[in-house]
Amino acid sequence: MEEPSGLSSMKFFSDQHLSYADILLPHEARARIEVSVLNLLRILNSPDPAIFDLSLINRKRSNSCINQGVLTDVSYIFLSTSFTKSSLTNAKTAKAFVRVWKVMEICFQILLQEKRVTQRELFYKLLCDSPDYFSSQIEVNRTVQDVVALLRCSRYSLGIMASSRGLVAGRLFLQEPGKEAVDCSTCGSSGFAITGDLNLLDNTIMRSDARYIIIVEKHAIFHRLVEDRLFNHIPCVFITAKGYPDIATRFFVHRMSTTFPDLPILALVDWNPAGLAILCTFKFGSIGMGLEAYRYACNVKWIGLRGDDLNLIPEESLVPLKPKDSQIAKSLLSSKILQDNYRDELSLMVQTGKRAEIEALYCHGYDYLGKYIGTKIVQGRYI
Amino acid sequence: IFVADCAFLGFENTLQRDMEGKISSSEDTNLLQRIKEFTRLVIEDLAEGRSPKISINRFRNYCMNPEADCICSSDNPKGQEILTLKREPQTYRIDMLLRVLLIVQKLLQENRHASKRDIYYMHPSAFKAQSVVDRAIGDICILFHCSRYNLNVAFPVPVLVEEVEDIVSLAEYILVVEKETVFQRLANDMFCKLNRCIVITGRGYPDVSTRRFLRLLIEKLQLPVHCLVDCDPYGFEILATYRFGSMQMAYDIESLRAPDMKWLGAFPSDSEIYDVPKQCLLPLTEEDKKRTEALLLRCYLKREMPQWRYQQTSTSFCIYISYNSTKTSLDENNFGRLRLELETMLERGVKFEIEALSVHSLSFLSEVYIPSKICLEVTSP
Numbered sequence: 001m002e003e004p005s006g007l008s009s010m011k012f013f014s015d016q017h018l019s020y021a022d023i024l025l026p027h028e029a030r031a032r033i034e035v036s037v038l039n040l041l042r043i044l045n046s047p048d049p050a051i052f053d054l055s056l057i058n059r060k061r062s063n064s065c066i067n068q069g070v071l072t073d074v075s076y077i078f079l080s081t082s083f084t085k086s087s088l089t090n091a092k093t094a095k096a097f098v099r100v101w102k103v104m105e106i107c108f109q110i111l112l113q114e115k116r117v118t119q120r121e122l123f124y125k126l127l128c129d130s131p132d133y134f135s136s137q138i139e140v141n142r143t144v145q146d147v148v149a150l151l152r153c154s155r156y157s158l159g160i161m162a163s164s165r166g167l168v169a170g171r172l173f174l175q176e177p178g179k180e181a182v183d184c185s186t187c188g189s190s191g192f193a194i195t196g197d198l199n200l201l202d203n204t205i206m207r208s209d210a211r212y213i214i215i216v217e218k219h220a221i222f223h224r225l226v227e228d229r230l231f232n233h234i235p236c237v238f239i240t241a242k243g244y245p246d247i248a249t250r251f252f253v254h255r256m257s258t259t260f261p262d263l264p265i266l267a268l269v270d271w272n273p274a275g276l277a278i279l280c281t282f283k284f285g286s287i288g289m290g291l292e293a294y295r296y297a298c299n300v301k302w303i304g305l306r307g308d309d310l311n312l313i314p315e316e317s318l319v320p321l322k323p324k325d326s327q328i329a330k331s332l333l334s335s336k337i338l339q340d341n342y343r344d345e346l347s348l349m350v351q352t353g354k355r356a357e358i359e360a361l362y363c364h365g366y367d368y369l370g371k372y373i374g375t376k377i378v379q380g381r382y383i
Numbered sequence: 384i385f386v387a388d389c390a391f392l393g394f395e396n397t398l399q400r401d402m403e404g405k406i407s408s409s410e411d412t413n414l415l416q417r418i419k420e421f422t423r424l425v426i427e428d429l430a431e432g433r434s435p436k437i438s439i440n441r442f443r444n445y446c447m448n449p450e451a452d453c454i455c456s457s458d459n460p461k462g463q464e465i466l467t468l469k470r471e472p473q474t475y476r477i478d479m480l481l482r483v484l485l486i487v488q489k490l491l492q493e494n495r496h497a498s499k500r501d502i503y504y505m506h507p508s509a510f511k512a513q514s515v516v517d518r519a520i521g522d523i524c525i526l527f528h529c530s531r532y533n534l535n536v537a538f539p540v541p542v543l544v545e546e547v548e549d550i551v552s553l554a555e556y557i558l559v560v561e562k563e564t565v566f567q568r569l570a571n572d573m574f575c576k577l578n579r580c581i582v583i584t585g586r587g588y589p590d591v592s593t594r595r596f597l598r599l600l601i602e603k604l605q606l607p608v609h610c611l612v613d614c615d616p617y618g619f620e621i622l623a624t625y626r627f628g629s630m631q632m633a634y635d636i637e638s639l640r641a642p643d644m645k646w647l648g649a650f651p652s653d654s655e656i657y658d659v660p661k662q663c664l665l666p667l668t669e670e671d672k673k674r675t676e677a678l679l680l681r682c683y684l685k686r687e688m689p690q691w692r693y694q695q696t697s698t699s700f701c702i703y704i705s706y707n708s709t710k711t712s713l714d715e716n717n718f719g720r721l722r723l724e725l726e727t728m729l730e731r732g733v734k735f736e737i738e739a740l741s742v743h744s745l746s747f748l749s750e751v752y753i754p755s756k757i758c759l760e761v762t763s764p
Binding site: 115116118123125131316359366 | 563736
């Protein structure tokens with residue numbers, strides 16, 4: 001099912017169907033649910049009744065492909081048209097089959113009430129109404145993704161609340177419809193919180209005179225940089241998702257990249273597999289949320305912390321990799337999407353068995369971070 | 384909020400701008416002077432060939448004394464340690480204290496902030512472990528009778544409390560919620576618009592900055608504070624942290640706790656009153672039971688308990704509280720029943736989250752549960 005990526009890009013993907021999730025308004029999402037139910041009823045009512053299998057877009061790695069941007073620098077993961085079948089007659093998938101319908105039922109009710117629900121609340125409702133089918137939060141989350149895959153609409157469209165952990169600060173003005181513009185350089189050292197409301201983000205007007213967008217992995221580093229007002233020395237905008245990025249923060253970064261296409265997007269992460277994984281999520285998207293991923297992928301470059309910076313930090317700051325790190329490294333290395341220079345960095349981590357945090361640079365003083373970033377930008381040392 | 388030349392938080396301060404336009408308060412200058420003075424004394428001792436004697440008080444905010452006749456309820460120190468250069472481990476402790484003090488001095492002079500982690504990374508070979516830095520910071524706070532944020536070793540979130548000139552609010556009460564998801568639910572329901580209040584979440588265990596900010600709100604606005612946590616050991620520990628302070632920061636109790644905080648819920652008894660379905664009651668794990676038992680051993684839960692009864696009518700949920708003994712402030716805020724409720728929870732062997740209350744109706748929390756509980760606080764004797 002996998003074609004060599006070189007050949008695919010020559011065909012401009014005309015033969016591969018891109019599966020993606022739409023962002024829908026409540027009545028549109030309800031309509032899709034109604035269509036699914038009507039379909040089921042129609043078939044049950046027909047002279048030759050049968051319960052058809054649910055064809056869900058396969059969310060496994062084998063069905064993920066990479067679109068290597070030919071005309072642009074953006075590559076992203078997307079899920080192709082391979083389906084996995086969830087069948088009522090198959091003992092293994094029977095419960096999964098029913099779970100999908102149960103979730104759709106509740107989402108329909110939520111959408112009718114024009115409300116939103118958190119995944120935890122959804123879990124309790126399902127636990128209460130259908131205790132035989134739902135026993136854990138993970139099952140609920142997976143079923144939600146199944147519904148996303150079936151109806152081809154985003155999780156947010158189903159009425160599930162999206163929270164955002166993202167913060168932004170720097171040379172950026174944000175104007176929500178009907179409100180005054182917010183200056184992100186005067187938001188204090190905590191920055192401005194990015195809303196989880198994707199519709200609102202879509203309609204926010206952005207203005208900036210920055211020259212760079214810098215994504216920061218950790219909250220503490222973000223704080224440091226914003227407190228030092230580094231965006232006044234290097235005209236830029238700082239964004240953090242405080243770890244693994246949520247959809248809203250990625251959406252925000254993506255919007256910035258389309259609004260300001262000439263601004264390089266640079267990522268400042270720890271030198272460890274988890275940091276690189278975070279960078280890759282911004283850059284390519286994720287398989288678990290595959291149908292929504294492509295929308296928010298951006299051309300992110302890795303500015304630090306990198307292998308050639310290790311001579312800047314003391315020996316004691318190089319600590320051993322944790323077992324989880326090794327797992328993440330293995331998973332990343334086996335992915336076909338990873339470019340060679342990233343692969344080399346990962347291999348170095350695995351070979352030496354070490355990792356380092358950005359804070360290690362503080363041994364030169366806590367204002368060293370600003371100089372480090374400035375130097376790297378000026379010398380163009382990002383990959 | 385960032386204004387020069389103002390009086391705030393009871394300090395009569397004039398603010399000076401340094402060359403880069405940063406503001407440093409004279410409260411900081413005071414601390415800097417004291418640091419200099421302390422260092423001078425140490426050097427004097429050394430110059431005259433004797434070991435400095437550094438006295439560090441010990442603090443705790445609770446103990447496991449079964450008699451509950453302890454002195455934990457007072458904020459005074461419970462003993463002290465005297466560090467000298469005569470013993471190796473104490474020498475090490477003094478060394479670390481001085482190293483961190485040097486960094487703190489720089490932070491104060493430049494009016495910057497750093498986290499404890501950042502400080503560790505400045506000299507990892509000397510500090511060797513984060514815990515060493517943490518202890519040194521604790522020692523410095525006790526020595527100088529100040530809080531961690533006075534040393535600039537805490538990121539000011541959401542705002543630098545010392546620089547707040549004034550707070551204006553139309554709120555009638557403050558609601559502290561344990562979880563961010565509950566916060567989102569209330570935000571989604573426009574709770575603050577329909578009920579005049581301020582909602583805060585510490586997103587789990589509250590950090591120093593959040594607790595300090597809450598304290599600021601309480602002091603400035605003089606509003607009642609209600610706390611909403613899950614009905615499980617984790618939730619109760621968070622409740623205790625807000626109310627009684629944490630052991631780690633026991634030396635800094637004054638500025639970090641909320642002594643008049645009321646426990647809004649969720650009580651174990653709520654699961655019956657509000658009809659939580661059986662499936663939503665999760666079983667207590669072994670870990671849960673151990674934590675609850677440990678919590679019950681804490682001396683502050685053993686204060687005198689009144690007898691209380693409650694009655695429930697079918698049309699309205701009313702709780703009548705009758706006292707057979709003297710009212711203590713613990714009772715007025717429902718903390719008097721914390722012990723009883725914890726024991727009930729252990730007995731029943733189940734716990735539940737706030738979200739379980741909303742299974743019948745998503746707006747139950749905002750429209751029924753919280754308002755009715757707050758109304759009770761106002762009307763109960």
